[in-house]
Amino acid sequence: MNDSHRIRTAFLSSLRLSQESPIDAKAHPIDLRLADLDLARREEITFEIAERLSDAGLLERVDRFQRDGKPYVRYREPASGETFLLAVAAKHVETAEESLVRASRPHWHARSRLLYRVISHLISVERKLFARDERNAEYLQTDPADILRTILNSAMQILECDNTRLYSLGRRLDARYAQPVSDGEPWNRALAENWVGRRAVPLYIEDLTLPGYARVMIDAESMDATIHVAVAPYDPKGAPEGFRSLAMARVGEPGTPFLFVLEAWSRTPGFFTDERLGLLNVVGEHATDLLVTLQKFGMLVMVDELTGVYNRPYFGRQLDREIARAYREGRPMSLIIGDSTPWPDGAARSSRSS
Structure with a gap:
């Protein structure tokens, strides 16, 4: 054991092997002394043996933790219930920790060479969709489906990816907005709803053909860093259409009719770098601003100011x-037109009182 005031860990001091002789059928012990090895080499051998014994079912992994930046693994011997700690060897730290959290510096904004061009492109998209006049009358001529279609094409051009898809995170989708929305479900609806829809963080898979983790990218611009967090393990299930990498971003606001997940696909593994994930998030945020603006101005011009x-x-x-609903559901539709006789008097009274 090491010093009492530090973490008490086990180490492999000796190893006994038995050599079987075919002549006398006796086992001849071979003792290997490992205490004379340097600490790093001894920890490496000890950890590798413990991992092999754990895979064989002779040891059980209890937990894993870090102390002073160094990882440790606690093992238990099933028969006796005895537990002991082993320090993870330096060459196994990456595989043991699976890079659950990592930070990259500087922040992707500082490294992005395309950000200025992307913002200019999005501004031109906004001018194309919204022709402002003094009464904002053109907002009525802009349909949300036009915005979604334009954003899909813009995302593919900006990211230079192979495909983009849009899925609704709402349970009921208006038929007017169904044209740009893809059929079926998102790649993983639970992750799309919990991380992309609710938390508004981009989620990505580095390689769909290899086991790994679904990760999210969190902006820490005040720290001049970008943080990547593994949120769920991933087992390869066969990538659709030969795609190797995937990224998701949110479009719209929770609690509104406009809430979607924008998926970007690429046939290149590791395609979605910090820069591309940040740009995908910028595209989603800009689309959200356009939809929210459209909704606000749409409500303003659809409600009479005098009567409400x-x-x-x-x-x-x-x-x-x-x-459209009647055609979709195959049922008849009735339209009732009525006339309110006292309406002119009421309108006149309201006008005089105002």
Whole structure:
């Protein structure tokens, strides 16, 4: 054992092998003394033997922890219940820890050469979708589906990836927005909802053909660093269409009709670097701003300022929705038109009071 004021770890001081002779059928012991080896080499051999015994079922791994930046593994002997600690050898630290958390510096903003071009591209997209005038009348001519289609094409051009897809995270999707949305489910709906939809962090898989972890990228711009955290283990299940890497970002806001996950796919393993993940997140945030802006201005022009009730443009939009729903569900639709006789008097009284 080492010093009492430090972590008490076990080490392999000797190793006995038995050589069987075919002549006298006796075992001849061979004793190997390992205490004379240097500490690093002895820890490496000890840890490798313990790992092999654990794989064979002769030892059990209890837990793993770090103290003063050095990793340790606690093992238990099943028969006696005795436990002991081993320091993880330096060459096995990477495989033992699986790089669950890592930070890269400087922050991806500082390294990005494409960020300025991307922002300029997104501004041109906004000008194309929204032609502003003094009454913001053009906002009514812009459909959310146009924004989603434009964002899909923009993401593929900016990231230079092989494919982009958009999936709804809402349980019910309006038929008017269904055209740019892909059929089926996201690559992993649980991860998309919990990490991308709720926490708004980009998620990625480095190589879909190898076992590993699904990771998220967290911006720590104040620390001039980008942090990558493994959130779920991943077992390869066959990549669709030969794709090797995947990244996800959120489009829209929770609690609104517009909440989607934007998936970017590439046939190159490790394609989504810090820079590309950051740019994908920028594209998603910009699309979110456009959708939120459209919703705000849409509500402003669809509500009568004097009475607070929905006006003619709202009626036209709702009529289109109901007609599309009737065609989709194969059922008849009825339209009732009525006239309110006291309406002119009420409107006049409201006008005079205002």
